[in-house]
Amino acid sequence: MSKSKATSIERLKEFINEYRRYKIGIAGLILLFFLVFLAVFAPVLAPREKYDNWYNLAYWKENPSGVPPVWVNLFSSQKLPPHKIISIDSSEAEFTESGGTYKYTTNVTYNFKYDVPPNDIIIRILGKTYEGRNVSLSLKIIRPDGYEIKLYSSSTVFPEEYDGRPCKTIVFSKNREIGRNIIKWASQFENETNLRTISGRPEVGRWTIYALFSKAEAGILVGKAPMLRGEYSLVISATFYSDADEFYGIKVIIAGATFGLAGTDIYGRDLFAGIVWGARLALIIGILTSVVSTFIGVFYGVASGYAGGLTDEFMQRIYEIVASIPLLPILLILSWKFGATIWNLALIMTLFYWVGPVKTVRSMALQIKEQTYVEAAKAVGVPTRRIIMKYVANQVIPYAFAVMALSVPGAILTEAGISFLLGGRGVREPTWGKILHDAHAAAATMKGMWWWVLLPGVMICIAGLAFIMIGNALDRILNPTLRR
Amino acid sequence: MGYGKYVLFRLVNLFIILGLVTLLTCAIFESAMTQMVRAQIDEQVRADVMNYVKQQQSKGYVPTQEEIREFEQSRRELYERRYGLDKPPLIRILYRVRDVMTLNLGQSVSEQISYAGSREVKTIILGYLPNTILLFTTGSIVTMLVGLFIGFQIARRVGSVLDRFTSIFAMVTYSLPMWWTGLLFIFLFAFQIRIFPAGGMHTLPPPTGLLGYVDLLWHLALPLITYVFVNFGGVAYVTRQLIIGTLQEDFVMAARAKGIPERKVLYGHVLKAASPAIVTMTTLSIVNSLSGAIITEAVFNWPGMGRLYWIAIEANDMAIIIGLTYVLTVIWLIALIFIDLVYGILDPRVKVGISGGR
Numbered sequence: 086m087s088k089s090k091a092t093s094i095e096r097l098k099e100f101i102n103e104y105r106r107y108k109i110g111i112a113g114l115i116l117l118f119f120l121v122f123l124a125v126f127a128p129v130l131a132p133r134e135k136y137d138n139w140y141n142l143a144y145w146k147e148n149p150s151g152v153p154p155v156w157v158n159l160f161s162s163q164k165l166p167p168h169k170i171i172s173i174d175s176s177e178a179e180f181t182e183s184g185g186t187y188k189y190t191t192n193v194t195y196n197f198k199y200d201v202p203p204n205d206i207i208i209r210i211l212g213k214t215y216e217g218r219n220v221s222l223s224l225k226i227i228r229p230d231g232y233e234i235k236l237y238s239s240s241t242v243f244p245e246e247y248d249g250r251p252c253k254t255i256v257f258s259k260n261r262e263i264g265r266n267i268i269k270w271a272s273q274f275e276n277e278t279n280l281r282t283i284s285g286r287p288e289v290g291r292w293t294i295y296a297l298f299s300k301a302e303a304g305i306l307v308g309k310a311p312m313l314r315g316e317y318s319l320v321i322s323a324t325f326y327s328d329a330d331e332f333y334g335i336k337v338i339i340a341g342a343t344f345g346l347a348g349t350d351i352y353g354r355d356l357f358a359g360i361v362w363g364a365r366l367a368l369i370i371g372i373l374t375s376v377v378s379t380f381i382g383v384f385y386g387v388a389s390g391y392a393g394g395l396t397d398e399f400m401q402r403i404y405e406i407v408a409s410i411p412l413l414p415i416l417l418i419l420s421w422k423f424g425a426t427i428w429n430l431a432l433i434m435t436l437f438y439w440v441g442p443v444k445t446v447r448s449m450a451l452q453i454k455e456q457t458y459v460e461a462a463k464a465v466g467v468p469t470r471r472i473i474m475k476y477v478a479n480q481v482i483p484y485a486f487a488v489m490a491l492s493v494p495g496a497i498l499t500e501a502g503i504s505f506l507l508g509g510r511g512v513r514e515p516t517w518g519k520i521l522h523d524a525h526a527a528a529a530t531m532k533g534m535w536w537w538v539l540l541p542g543v544m545i546c547i548a549g550l551a552f553i554m555i556g557n558a559l560d561r562i563l564n565p566t567l568r569r
Numbered sequence: 570m571g572y573g574k575y576v577l578f579r580l581v582n583l584f585i586i587l588g589l590v591t592l593l594t595c596a597i598f599e600s601a602m603t604q605m606v607r608a609q610i611d612e613q614v615r616a617d618v619m620n621y622v623k624q625q626q627s628k629g630y631v632p633t634q635e636e637i638r639e640f641e642q643s644r645r646e647l648y649e650r651r652y653g654l655d656k657p658p659l660i661r662i663l664y665r666v667r668d669v670m671t672l673n674l675g676q677s678v679s680e681q682i683s684y685a686g687s688r689e690v691k692t693i694i695l696g697y698l699p700n701t702i703l704l705f706t707t708g709s710i711v712t713m714l715v716g717l718f719i720g721f722q723i724a725r726r727v728g729s730v731l732d733r734f735t736s737i738f739a740m741v742t743y744s745l746p747m748w749w750t751g752l753l754f755i756f757l758f759a760f761q762i763r764i765f766p767a768g769g770m771h772t773l774p775p776p777t778g779l780l781g782y783v784d785l786l787w788h789l790a791l792p793l794i795t796y797v798f799v800n801f802g803g804v805a806y807v808t809r810q811l812i813i814g815t816l817q818e819d820f821v822m823a824a825r826a827k828g829i830p831e832r833k834v835l836y837g838h839v840l841k842a843a844s845p846a847i848v849t850m851t852t853l854s855i856v857n858s859l860s861g862a863i864i865t866e867a868v869f870n871w872p873g874m875g876r877l878y879w880i881a882i883e884a885n886d887m888a889i890i891i892g893l894t895y896v897l898t899v900i901w902l903i904a905l906i907f908i909d910l911v912y913g914i915l916d917p918r919v920k921v922g923i924s925g926g927r
Binding site: 405406409410411412413414415417418419421422494498499501502505506507508510521524525530531533535538539542545546548549550553554557 | 867
């Protein structure tokens, strides 16, 4: 026993040494490590909350919709601002009390150093007034060139709810008062012709934000003036009229023109989270399907070949029928009906994927059965089970590993294709295929949102390639006839 | 086994598989289909009752509530009998299997899916099918030609740059989903460099005459390029492997030893011995690309079965899905049998199904 153990360790060492010689196998392992890293550290790289809320579109409302990843700045001469959220707690606000008024003032600074203004600025003021009375809010901005613009001043209630607390939301590009104030201020620098072009334009929209971040010179209102870089401060104040009122804090969202490592889709979903969590889903589907189905297939093949006779004939007929079933239409209807989760889908795929190794394994078993040493073992009275374990398994198991690796890409690609077609009717989890379904359904290619299409697809390729490369190296080591 | 017996054996297998797949499909969609049929019956009965009342009134007779209810009941029972709703579910499934296998596929559920004004599932699928065949056969032919040519070339230059490049290329394209490649190509060649249309089969309105064909080719180009790009590497690689395998055989060495020129060895001896395997392996890889090609149609809005799948899934149209499953299975099995039979002719030694490979 101890002797055989020693040899098996030696054989493993020999195998590892040989594996190292195949560059392709090493490259495959590197890709696999990358995927496993993403899959294991998914909760660290992107919070689980994002994964859980993938289809809860309200969760993503604050994100800019359909913006590219931040690293596009590396490839473009135009620097785009990233997404930024600044939260200020009530304790950080400056508090003054005079004659029954309670005033909280906060000063938010934003260092702007880009070639394009932010998509938008959204301010949420969180608070509660006694019996729903009014609160006075005012808003001004101090630009790097010293101009101070009063943007907003109004007496209001907290009409919305945010994070379970009453809230008032001010969206710069949609607020008429802010738009009017910006235009009024900017008009003093503008020349006659430009003023004529803008007359009659609605006082809302992104063009007002352009003016806010442009240099104070002619062209400011038509997007011709250069950007004014530097530190902008937003001064937000809330005045309450009762000591029963409460102020919780302020959240300023500077909606960027870029977002995260993989951009966002049109719903504002952080695609990086989808890609990272998708790695976990793809690996689960691919590995589970291939391991289970290879096991079944190998056992089936060995049993069929070893049993021989009518049993073999019968098992081969069954095998042939399953092997001839067209995968796409069958998997489509089965996963439509039963594929609510990736676990179900993996199980469904296993029903058809086990046929992969049957034929080769059966012929291996047939060959080994005829060997003289097996005949000898039989003659001596070694039980069948042990013969199979000792002689057949020895040859079949290395082959099984190669099959396992080589059938992972098929499972991952099939899952992606089915999820792509089925979309919302397929698995519940946001797999790469489903992200691509959403991209196609939203005409992402037409809208030029390449990151939405490119990145999930590249991940599918990486996953497939990793296992093909590993399987290829294994195959070459274990099937010496293929060596060339 | 004689050839005739062999063909018969394959055909029997085909019908068993076809029956099983149809049974599975019908069983899965049993409850949904029954619901759908009930809704259709309700509609029908309502229309019949209206007609009945109108007819009686034109004869100058106003039917009583009792009579109307009686008529309605009798019509409903008639339809339920006709659609087998009075039978237990198992029998109902078997009826449906019979219907599907005789292409009696019923009506599409959603209003927006139709072909030439007809909502008959059979008409719709038969309308979309030729477009799939057009794209798939042209794609297969071009892929075969390119793949075989490159495969021969690299088999003669093992270890060359072209050889290594093709092997890596084949590996990469094997892990490329065809439909995703289509999305990328649309982005690149239809929206960035605008040289091909983004999808569809004709410009609207479709030009007539010779221009119509040019227009069709122009629309066909990008899906075709996608198809060939993803598949030819695999065909080339398989061809290379098989030729190299044959080159190692003893008879090749013997031929070389006899002093037969290398060209003759390659095109005479090697090709002759390797061609059955090459034909089967490459056709098999082509048949296996059918799924990918079907999904790719959805990407290109190519009005074939893949596009039909996409809209039927969006519209939750079970009748279409069942029909598509059936038709696709038939096509798939015919393709498999075709390969088997060709293999049987090319290599008379082997009269066993090779449909096992995927």
